Amino acid sequence: MxxxxxxxxxNNPDVVVIGAGSAGIAAARRLLAAGLSVxxxxxxxxxxxxxxxxxxxxxxxxxxxxxxxxxxxxPLVRLGRERGEPLRRAPVDGHLFVRGRKGSRADRAxxxxxxxxxxxxxxxxxxxxEDQPAAKVLPPMGPSGRRVIEVHGLVSGRPLDEVSLHDFxxxxxxxxxxxxxxxxxxxxxxxxxxPVRLGTAVRAIDWSGDGVRVxxxxxxxxxxxxxxxxxMAVLQQDAIRFAPALPPGxxxxxxxxxxxxxxxxxxxxxxxxxxxxxxxxxxxGGHREPPGLLTRIDGTPFxxxxxxxPAAARLDSRDRDAPARFAxxxxxxxxxxxxxxxxxxxxxTGWRHDPWSRASWAVVPPGFYAVRDTLKAPVGDRIWFxxxxxxxxxxGTAGGxxxxxxxxxxxxxxxxxxxx
Ligand SMILES: Cc1cc2nc3c(=O)[nH]c(=O)nc-3n(C[C@H](O)[C@H](O)[C@H](O)COP(=O)(O)OP(=O)(O)OC[C@H]3O[C@@H](n4cnc5c(N)ncnc54)[C@H](O)[C@@H]3O)c2cc1C
Numbered sequence: 001m002x003x004x005x006x007x008x009x010x011n012n013p014d015v016v017v018i019g020a021g022s023a024g025i026a027a028a029r030r031l032l033a034a035g036l037s038v039x040x041x042x043x044x045x046x047x048x049x050x051x052x053x054x055x056x057x058x059x060x061x062x063x064x065x066x067x068x069x070x071x072x073x074x075p076l077v078r079l080g081r082e083r084g085e086p087l088r089r090a091p092v093d094g095h096l097f098v099r100g101r102k103g104s105r106a107d108r109a110x111x112x113x114x115x116x117x118x119x120x121x122x123x124x125x126x127x128x129x130e131d132q133p134a135a136k137v138l139p140p141m142g143p144s145g146r147r148v149i150e151v152h153g154l155v156s157g158r159p160l161d162e163v164s165l166h167d168f169x170x171x172x173x174x175x176x177x178x179x180x181x182x183x184x185x186x187x188x189x190x191x192x193x194x195p196v197r198l199g200t201a202v203r204a205i206d207w208s209g210d211g212v213r214v215x216x217x218x219x220x221x222x223x224x225x226x227x228x229x230x231x232m233a234v235l236q237q238d239a240i241r242f243a244p245a246l247p248p249g250x251x252x253x254x255x256x257x258x259x260x261x262x263x264x265x266x267x268x269x270x271x272x273x274x275x276x277x278x279x280x281x282x283x284x285g286g287h288r289e290p291p292g293l294l295t296r297i298d299g300t301p302f303x304x305x306x307x308x309x310p311a312a313a314r315l316d317s318r319d320r321d322a323p324a325r326f327a328x329x330x331x332x333x334x335x336x337x338x339x340x341x342x343x344x345x346x347x348x349t350g351w352r353h354d355p356w357s358r359a360s361w362a363v364v365p366p367g368f369y370a371v372r373d374t375l376k377a378p379v380g381d382r383i384w385f386x387x388x389x390x391x392x393x394x395x396g397t398a399g400g401x402x403x404x405x406x407x408x409x410x411x412x413x414x415x416x417x418x419x420x
Pocket of ligand 1: 018019020021022023024041042043044047048049050051063064065066067068069200201202203229230231234239240262263264349351356357359360361386387388389395396397398399401
């Protein structure tokens with residue numbers, strides 16, 4: 001049983017895992033499987049980190065991670081298949097509306113061509129040129145270019161002129177899946193038996209002596225090693241003090257990332273014009289085009305209207321209802337006010353303001369390509385970093401975080417069980 005009862009987790013474990021998100025869960029499972037004792041310390045009163053499923057009107061809705069990207073290499077897909085989890089393929093055909101009317105074949109072909117041109121340019125130029133803003137190598141892509149730039153900016157977490165050209169194409173993004181019941185709920189199942197202390201924020205890690213002393217508001221734990229999975233944006237705020245200070249290379253790598261922003265405005269819209277389940281919708285030709293719209297999630301009346309970083313930043317200066325009004329205004333512009341009569345906004349997420357995430361994921365700006373790999377080196381053979389930010393092929397994702405949690409734990413096992 002996962003627990004927030006401190007008596008169920010050891011005070012002097014072999015390894016302390018900081019954070020019970022995807023990376024922390026993966027790390028803890030791997031360590032326990034190798035016979036090591038573990039305490040997982042989680043600041044929030046729940047597990048899952050940036051993956052959490054909430055029930056809305058009886059339907060499970062993911063408020064953070066939802067897609068299982070890159071199916072062939074995603075460890076959460078592999079594990080899901082082994083466990084017989086209810087995985088389903090993400091459809092590859094999406095909706096296309098031009099000024100509220102179904103787009104033609106020619107419209108779709110133009111959009112597909114523009115995406116292909118952008119992908120080719122970024123992949124090829126990343127091999128040929130020095131690192132620079134990914135946006136700089138984009139060719140003229142015709143009228144569909146704006147849409148392509150917005151979509152890539154959304155999935156990157158920042159506009160493409162703030163994203164490393166060398167980092168961008170390393171991401172695998174094809175063969176996506178979903179899991180019925182939600183990705184957050186799936187991670188919670190995977191954490192089922194772990195020794196987790198909830199509501200236990202780590203304030204400091206002292207690695208001046210043997211092993212590590214991990215300080216929390218509820219006392220100090222002594223361990224041989226620690227795996228730190230707190231998000232980069234949280235570490236940048238010095239939420240965890242390291243004594244002695246981290247080596248300059250590691251500290252610079254942590255501070256090299258920028259904050260990726262991607263927020264869901266969750267719509268309940270039974271009468272939406274979108275048919276089928278789980279389709280992305282492109283709405284083009286308007287004054288404002290939503291960069292991301294995932295429709296009829298698992299066939300329910302729920303949809304995600306996604307906010308990218310520029311939109312979220314604009315809305316930050318306004319009142320709490322601004323994201324809901326914005327989503328309604330954009331959809332009304334495309335489909336008319338009558339069409340959105342039965343649309344209600346259930347909630348808008350605010351991961352960028354959450355003290356335990358401060359961003360949706362970590363972004364590598366131009367010139368900082370090396371930071372993901374730099375952080376893979378252990379500190380004093382006692383502290384390992386893990387989490388989505390370290391993954392090369394699955395950055396920014398729950399699958400990448402899991403992969404990195406397993407990697408870090410594997411290295412800890414090797415280090416702690418090696419003959420001295
Ligand atoms: C809106 C949104 C949509 C997304 N969509 C997708 C998607 O569709 N597919 C996908 O794969 N990914 C998606 N992502 C990204 C995905 O959620 C993350 O990449 C992944 O969940 C990160 O896992 P992690 O273990 O690295 O970090 P986290 O899940 O953030 O886990 C770190 C944990 O550390 C805890 N913590 C932080 N500081 C401390 C401390 N001092 N002491 C103790 N605990 C601490 C946090 O509370 C957290 O639980 C999305 C993210 C957001 C926000």
